Amino acid sequence: MAEQATLTVGDQSYTLPIVEGTEHERAVDIGKLRGQSGLITLDDGYGNTGSCVSEITFINGEEGILRYRGYPIDELAEQSTFPETAWLCIFGELPTRAQLSRFSDLMTQNQALHQGLLHHFAGFPPSAHPMGILSAMINAMAAYQPVLMQPEQLDLFEEAAARLISKVRTIAAVSYKTAAGHPVIHPRPDLGYTANLLHMMFSEPYAPYEPDPDVVRALDQIFILHADHEQNCSTSTVRMVGSSQANLYASVAAGVCALWGPLHGGANQKVIQMLTGLQERGESIESFVERVKQDSSVRLMGFGHRVYKNHDPRAQIIKASCDKVLAKLGQEDPLLDMARRLEEVALQDPYFVDRKLYPNVDFYSGIIMRAIGIPVEMFTVMFAIGRMPGWIGHWREVHQNPKARIYRPRQVYNGATQRGYVPMAGRSGK
Numbered sequence: 071m072a073e074q075a076t077l078t079v080g081d082q083s084y085t086l087p088i089v090e091g092t093e094h095e096r097a098v099d100i101g102k103l104r105g106q107s108g109l110i111t112l113d114d115g116y117g118n119t120g121s122c123v124s125e126i127t128f129i130n131g132e133e134g135i136l137r138y139r140g141y142p143i144d145e146l147a148e149q150s151t152f153p154e155t156a157w158l159c160i161f162g163e164l165p166t167r168a169q170l171s172r173f174s175d176l177m178t179q180n181q182a183l184h185q186g187l188l189h190h191f192a193g194f195p196p197s198a199h200p201m202g203i204l205s206a207m208i209n210a211m212a213a214y215q216p217v218l219m220q221p222e223q224l225d226l227f228e229e230a231a232a233r234l235i236s237k238v239r240t241i242a243a244v245s246y247k248t249a250a251g252h253p254v255i256h257p258r259p260d261l262g263y264t265a266n267l268l269h270m271m272f273s274e275p276y277a278p279y280e281p282d283p284d285v286v287r288a289l290d291q292i293f294i295l296h297a298d299h300e301q302n303c304s305t306s307t308v309r310m311v312g313s314s315q316a317n318l319y320a321s322v323a324a325g326v327c328a329l330w331g332p333l334h335g336g337a338n339q340k341v342i343q344m345l346t347g348l349q350e351r352g353e354s355i356e357s358f359v360e361r362v363k364q365d366s367s368v369r370l371m372g373f374g375h376r377v378y379k380n381h382d383p384r385a386q387i388i389k390a391s392c393d394k395v396l397a398k399l400g401q402e403d404p405l406l407d408m409a410r411r412l413e414e415v416a417l418q419d420p421y422f423v424d425r426k427l428y429p430n431v432d433f434y435s436g437i438i439m440r441a442i443g444i445p446v447e448m449f450t451v452m453f454a455i456g457r458m459p460g461w462i463g464h465w466r467e468v469h470q471n472p473k474a475r476i477y478r479p480r481q482v483y484n485g486a487t488q489r490g491y492v493p494m495a496g497r498s499g500k
């Protein structure tokens with residue numbers, strides 16, 4: 071007989087099924103608990119709630135394991151490319167040569183923006199945050215090809231996915247160029263995904279930017295490392311919005327907004343701001359670490375993770391890449407030295423050790439992007455570009471689930487109990 075859990079409340083016992091995943095992660099299925107007992111479960115912040123069953127990404131936070139569709143992250147980071155990893159995350163298998171070529175062609179065909187979309191950029195002030203622009207433009211994009219908004223057939227879905235992954239790169243580059251007051255540079259069909267992004271960001275009309283293959287590789291690797299991360303804040307948002315049968319673009323645009331926050335994708339920007347702040351104030355690493363420990367409103371950005379309690383495997387790969395890129399570009403960044411020192415001091419401090427706080431993916435990625443010349447406001451946009459395959463794959467999973475229902479958590483209400491309406495004249499205060 072399948073394993074079951076028993077919950078005893080007072081003199082009543084309830085039997086609850088245990089669900090086991092392919093990596094032997096076990097969960098108590100409480101789906102029928104309220105019907106049986108009137109009880110709901112409470113887990114503020116979802117620290118211990120499985121919100122779905124998914125086949126895309128496996129994480130073991132205790133052991134620092136991350137795999138997309140079964141493939142270890144270090145093997146993908148070493149051997150795959152971003153378009154290939156994107157296909158893997160979305161469709162479940164490494165693509166054949168023909169599948170990858172078709173997907174790449176679809177991305178190339180969809181790389182330019184409709185002229186009408188380009189006009190939208192003029193409506194944003196130069197100070198607008200590129201994450202706000204990205205989210206707005208993804209929603210606007212949907213209007214230009216409504217047939218792709220509810221793609222039920224695989225062929226249409228593949229095109230919708232390729233179009234989204236391809237165009238977010240163009241949107242990112244155009245928003246960067248527009249904010250800088252520079253002419254927009256059109257994509258080049260002969261360049262690969264990541265080289266094309268760098269070309270659109272850094273070429274000028276009479277001065278083409280020739281991306282260094284090692285730089286292209288480092289950014290491509292950053293995208294691979296960000297491609298999915300199971301039920302984080304933004305991905306859960308995409309699934310939540312998608313569960314109402316909202317279209318792919320609307321769901322992903324919501325994911326961009328969730329990612330924007332400094333505790334999520336915004337952390338890479340905050341890491342650099344934290345390091346430059348230290349530099350400008352001339353504050354020592356030791357004094358800053360003390361402040362983090364004393365004042366709960368000051369966080370060591372790029373440290374800590376809800377799931378990883380041993381190490382973040384992405385951080386290790388990025389740290390190695392960071393050393394390589396800076397050496398290749400012949401750059402010495404004092405912020406890298408500060409980051410290394412900060413890591414060293416924090417990892418010896420009982421505050422961080424006891425709370426199992428380690429550098430996460432954002433701790434060193436900003437230093438690589440800075441070395442490439444990507445401005446700090448664009449960092450989270452780079453994270454969003456990388457996370458597209460995960461969001462798209464999760465949206466597809468929600469839509470393909472024959473038992474899918476709209477996501478609708480419950481709550482424990484703790485507000486005022488019923489009271490009578492008080493007319494204005496009877497209310498106290500001004």
Ligand code: CMC
Pocket residue numbers: 299302332333334335337362366368369370371372373374375376377425427430431432
């Ligand atoms: N600096 C100082 N203290 C920290 C930090 C930090 N970066 N992270 C956690 N803590 C402390 C926290 O104050 C708490 O201490 P106490 O038990 O004394 O109250 C304890 O560690 C547990 O923290 P928590 O807030 O309950 O942890 P969480 O799982 O809710 O938050 C986190 C995870 C990533 C939001 C958090 O570690 C954090 O704010 N880190 C800095 C921001 C950051 O780097 N975010 C990027 C995450 S990786 C990319 C992504 O997936 O989005």
